[in-house]
Amino acid sequence: MREFWYVYILVLAQLVIRGKASLREHEPSTFEIEPYLLKVARRRWYVVGRSPYYSDRNEAKGIEPKDVYRVYALDRISDIQEAGKTFVFNKGFDAKRYFEGCCGIITSNAKMERIVIRAFHDFADYLRTLPLHESQQELESDGKSTLFAYRIKPTFDFYQLALAQGDQMEVLEPESVRNEMSKLIANMQRLYR
Numbered sequence: 001m002r003e004f005w006y007v008y009i010l011v012l013a014q015l016v017i018r019g020k021a022s023l024r025e026h027e028p029s030t031f032e033i034e035p036y037l038l039k040v041a042r043r044r045w046y047v048v049g050r051s052p053y054y055s056d057r058n059e060a061k062g063i064e065p066k067d068v069y070r071v072y073a074l075d076r077i078s079d080i081q082e083a084g085k086t087f088v089f090n091k092g093f094d095a096k097r098y099f100e101g102c103c104g105i106i107t108s109n110a111k112m113e114r115i116v117i118r119a120f121h122d123f124a125d126y127l128r129t130l131p132l133h134e135s136q137q138e139l140e141s142d143g144k145s146t147l148f149a150y151r152i153k154p155t156f157d158f159y160q161l162a163l164a165q166g167d168q169m170e171v172l173e174p175e176s177v178r179n180e181m182s183k184l185i186a187n188m189q190r191l192y193r
Contacts, residue, residue, distance in 0.1 A: 016083040104157030123168035
């Protein structure tokens, strides 16, 4: 938790962070980030900010986007320290827009889609009190199941969230998302044979 408060202070002071990120089996890599905000998703804290390295690279090569934002899990950063530099927040950065349609921290340039799910039995009551996403709308209920609709980007976070519900829900549409769920479930079934 020390990292949270330290990063929080660096966000407020607009001080660049230097740290080492551990991603999967790769060796930790050193990075710098201009911390804009802290975000929690599934009981894990993340720092979101502008990457000077990738932003400068894109600007030099004339690649869009000019400003590149990265998301790092605090518990995967080692050796967090102040880099000895200050920065100015990009006033054009809108965190709500950046994460619009996301079910976690994975962002995407994909278009938002209307996704309809069927929640079975008591799981509908659970979703009424703890929606899968802020865009949730209840469409209809017949006593055995309830239909809910969402306006989201079907990222890896969404599929993880949907799979975690087991047999309590079914994705009905669009067909592309239903097919992806079917593929993921078939892959899981092969693991248990």
